Amino acid sequence: MNDEERTANFNRLAIKYSQKYRGKINTMPKVPINKLGDFSIWYTPGVAAVSEKIKEDHDLSFELTGRWNSVAIVTDGTRVLGLGNIGPEAAMPVMEGKALIFNYLGGINAIPLPVKTDSREYFNSVVRSLEPSFGAINLEDIESPKCFFILDELQKSMNIPVWHDDQLGTASITLAGLINALRIVGKKKEDVRIALIGSGAANLATAYLLKAAGFNTGNLIIADHLGVLEPEREDMDKLMINNPWKYKFAMESNRDRIKGGIENSIKGADVIISAAKSQPGFIRKEWIKTMNSDPIVFALANPSPEIWPGDAKAAGARIVATGRSDFPNQINNSLVFPSLFRGVLDARAKGVNFDVMVTASEEIANFVENPVEEMIIPRMDQYDLYPRVAAAVAYKTSQLGLARRNNSKEWFYNNAKEIIDFNRKIYGEILGNGLIERMDE
Amino acid sequence: MSKMVNRKILIREAEAGDAEDIAKMMARLKKLNEEFETQFKVVDDLDKKALDYTNKVIKSEKSIITVAEINGKVGGFIKADIVDRIFYQPKSELRITDFYIMPEFRRNGLGKKILTDLTDRASKNGIKMITAEFPALNLIGLNFYKKSGFRGILNVYGKEIS
Numbered sequence: 154m155n156d157e158e159r160t161a162n163f164n165r166l167a168i169k170y171s172q173k174y175r176g177k178i179n180t181m182p183k184v185p186i187n188k189l190g191d192f193s194i195w196y197t198p199g200v201a202a203v204s205e206k207i208k209e210d211h212d213l214s215f216e217l218t219g220r221w222n223s224v225a226i227v228t229d230g231t232r233v234l235g236l237g238n239i240g241p242e243a244a245m246p247v248m249e250g251k252a253l254i255f256n257y258l259g260g261i262n263a264i265p266l267p268v269k270t271d272s273r274e275y276f277n278s279v280v281r282s283l284e285p286s287f288g289a290i291n292l293e294d295i296e297s298p299k300c301f302f303i304l305d306e307l308q309k310s311m312n313i314p315v316w317h318d319d320q321l322g323t324a325s326i327t328l329a330g331l332i333n334a335l336r337i338v339g340k341k342k343e344d345v346r347i348a349l350i351g352s353g354a355a356n357l358a359t360a361y362l363l364k365a366a367g368f369n370t371g372n373l374i375i376a377d378h379l380g381v382l383e384p385e386r387e388d389m390d391k392l393m394i395n396n397p398w399k400y401k402f403a404m405e406s407n408r409d410r411i412k413g414g415i416e417n418s419i420k421g422a423d424v425i426i427s428a429a430k431s432q433p434g435f436i437r438k439e440w441i442k443t444m445n446s447d448p449i450v451f452a453l454a455n456p457s458p459e460i461w462p463g464d465a466k467a468a469g470a471r472i473v474a475t476g477r478s479d480f481p482n483q484i485n486n487s488l489v490f491p492s493l494f495r496g497v498l499d500a501r502a503k504g505v506n507f508d509v510m511v512t513a514s515e516e517i518a519n520f521v522e523n524p525v526e527e528m529i530i531p532r533m534d535q536y537d538l539y540p541r542v543a544a545a546v547a548y549k550t551s552q553l554g555l556a557r558r559n560n561s562k563e564w565f566y567n568n569a570k571e572i573i574d575f576n577r578k579i580y581g582e583i584l585g586n587g588l589i590e591r592m593d594e
Numbered sequence: 595m596s597k598m599v600n601r602k603i604l605i606r607e608a609e610a611g612d613a614e615d616i617a618k619m620m621a622r623l624k625k626l627n628e629e630f631e632t633q634f635k636v637v638d639d640l641d642k643k644a645l646d647y648t649n650k651v652i653k654s655e656k657s658i659i660t661v662a663e664i665n666g667k668v669g670g671f672i673k674a675d676i677v678d679r680i681f682y683q684p685k686s687e688l689r690i691t692d693f694y695i696m697p698e699f700r701r702n703g704l705g706k707k708i709l710t711d712l713t714d715r716a717s718k719n720g721i722k723m724i725t726a727e728f729p730a731l732n733l734i735g736l737n738f739y740k741k742s743g744f745r746g747i748l749n750v751y752g753k754e755i756s
Contacts, residue, residue: 384698390626393697393734404698 160456167246170592177249178256178265183219212557215288215501222572224263224494225287226251227280229270231296232319235431235455241267244294251293251318258539259491260569260576261498263291273299277306284311288498289505291490292317297354298396314497314505320358322486325493325510326530327359327426327451328366329517330484333524334472338447340423342368346445348418350436350459351429352377352399359426360402365507366514371408375399376418377429381411416440424449427459435459441468450474453484472526481527488517488531492539495569496546501557509549516545536573543569603704604663605711608652608671612661615668616652617645623694630729633752658688658715662695662708670695672708676721688716690726693735709742 154162184195193199207213215221230244248265255263266283270276280290280303290313295303300317307315316322335342347363349356352375364370375382382403392400411417419425419436420443427436431454438460441448450470452458455477462473462480474482493513497505518524520531520538531538544566551559560568583589608616621644627634637643651657651673662670673692679685690712695704716724726744728735 385696387622387625389697390622391629394626394629400697 166592166594171246173590177253178263211285212501214285215557219262220286221288221501222260222262222498223287224255224261224289224291224498225266225280225283226255226263226291226293227266227268227283228293229276229295230267231294231299233294238296241269248293251291254487255291255491255494256576257491257580258487258533258573259495259543260573261491261494273302277303277310280307280315281310284313287313288501289314289316289494291494294319297357298398300354301357301396301398308504312503314494314502316490316493316505317354317358318486318490320354321362321505321510322489322493323355323428323453323484324358324362325489325514326484326486326517327355327453328362328511328514329488330451330474330482330530331363331424331426331449332514332518333521333529334424334449334474336518337524337526337529338423338449338471340447342366344369344372345423346372346374346421347424347426348415348422349373349375350377350415350418350425350427351454352382353428355428355453356426357398357402359428360406361398362507362510362514364405366511370402370405373402373406374411374418374422375402375406376415380414381407381418383407383410383412385410385412416443419444421445423447424451426451426453428453429459430454431457432459433457433461433464436465438464438468441465441470444469447471451484472529474529482529484530485533487533488538489513489542492542492569493546495539495543495573496565497550499543499558499565499568499572500547500550500555502547502550502555503557504555505550506553506555508553509546509555512549513542513546516542537570539573540566540570543573601664601702602666603707605660605708606663608659608661610649610652612668612671613645613648613652616659616661616671616673617641617648619671619694619696620644620648620673620692623692626694627729627732630731633754634729658712660708660712660715662699662704664699664704669699670704670708672712674712674716674724676719684722686721687723687725688712688721690724693726693728705738706742 203217207217226248228241228244228248230241231238233239233244233247244267245265248267252263252265255261268276268279283290290307292300292304292315295317300320304315304317304320335345347368349360356375360373360375363373379386379388384403389400389403392403419440423445425436429435436452436459441450448470449472450460450465451474452460452465453476458475458477462475465473474484476484517531517538520541521528544562547565548562550556621640624636624640628636651659656676657673659671659673661668671694672690674688674690677687677689679687713724725747726739
């Protein structure tokens with residue numbers, strides 16, 4: 154099957170099985186119910202005593218209810234996958250899929266919550282009001298730059314971690330891949346010049362994460378459909394009002410004040426990180442030839458990268474990564490969010506920040522023992538990755554004073570591993586004895 | 595921004611040779627105003643209009659226009675008109691109509707310096723009152739002037755006529 158046939162087949166199966174299974178997740182009791190009288194413990198009258206305790210100390214809701222392991226996946230459906238503004242109802246299948254990955258890889262109960270509103274204030278108000286029910290919030294598929302305003306406002310006003318995976322998840326796994334890519338070519342983060350092609354949610358968050366990780370901001374050059382971002386560009390005032398994050402970076406980045414088209418950002422660069430356009434050939438082979446020695450090319454657009462890996466290599470790229478699973482080096486959020494959330498939940502964290510993300514990225518990078526050109530990040534089926542990253546995240550949260558629960562890294566590792574393994578064991582049992590019917594093709 | 599640490603700032607009256615630099619910033623300012631208010635939709639030949647207007651006001655006796663040079667490069671300007679007041683005292687005011695600083699030079703106190711310099715010039719000319727006009731929704735401008743001791747003294751409301 155070629156790429157198109159393969160995609161068409163996935164589409165057909167997705168419709169077929171959505172009709173068959175009607176939803177991807179479920180709620181199920183996790184306590185014994187031996188007789189109906191047990192409800193006097195799990196529900197009234199006994200439960201009132203538990204409520205009384207939490208009333209006295211709200212943080213006990215993390216210990217006496219399932220809050221500690223619950224995440225809300227909230228979207229307004231304004232930028233779903235590459236489909237655009239398809240609305241909250243149509244966003245649900247995607248959010249359910251996300252919940253499935255949260256559960257399978259992170260052992261987390263994630264609840265999909267697409268919200269119907271055009272108002273940023275109303276959306277924020279809804280999310281804020283969810284705080285007592287969840288240990289963390291995952292924002293998903295919200296259009297840019299609205300997503301930056303929302304994330305900023307919610308992170309400042311909530312006492313649980315708020316994460317926007319399209320920004321932060323992508324940025325974290327990109328950094329992880331880059332750390333190993335630079336190890337292979339023997340270059341230092343302080344020295345490398347990086348062309349960030351595309352200035353959407355993912356690449357802008359990557360730019361800020363690179364700064365937090367110690368990359369030299371002056372060596373970062375962002376380019377988008379209007380060309381290289383620099384302070385004298387015509388649209389700068391518009392950005393100041395509508396996208397202050399992009400505006401701010403225009404001032405800090407591009408120390409040499411390079412101007413002009415995308416190709417000018419690539420000339421002499423050590424690294425390309427492109428999250429721009431799903432169009433092979435968008436990044437031209439001749440541009441790669443103008444890069445510094447041992448070019449690193451991350452072409453991350455989905456479903457098709459901005460340059461095919463073969464073309465990039467033929468033009469001299471030493472390391473190539475894409476967003477696809479059928480090429481080496483898949484830059485994939487699923488390597489980050491299940492374990493990052495496992496970590497912040499286990500620490501009962503009050504928030505998450507770039508420092509925590511840098512730790513997660515470093516742990517993911519270090520997981521690859523001997524990085525080589527075709528293996529700069531772990532594979533999804535390397536299951537020990539998840540508790541390891543969770544432990545690193547939880548411990549870092551604790552070090553930063555963001556945790557409600559503090560413990561050693563080893564303790565956090567064992568705790569995360571136990572939760573994830575147990576969850577997968579239960580699921581395996583249900584699947585194994587046929588209670589969840591197998592797919593027939 | 596480390597680049598800014600050793601910068602040399604000179605604020606001076608604009609000369610004919612500054613017209614192109616000022617016109618470029620004038621056009622950017624008008625485009626910025628367009629972001630706040632549909633009634634400020636810019637004309638198609640904005641660049642030409644901005645240059646003509648700038649050339650005119652540089653020569654005008656009834657306007658003051660100064661530029662800020664940062665390390666020798668013109669990076670901001672302010673333009674104000676001397677307005678006669680028939681019914682009120684004091685009898686004249688200096689009204690700022692155009693004020694723009696290139697993005698790179700913002701947030702470093704340059705705006706305050708330019709405004710202080712203009713206020714000093716007004717004072718030396720015996721003008722006792724300074725005002726500023728800007729789009730109602732320009733909150734950045736509003737905060738700047740409030741911080742500089744200005745208060746709202748006149749409302750200008752508008753609507754479309756069908």
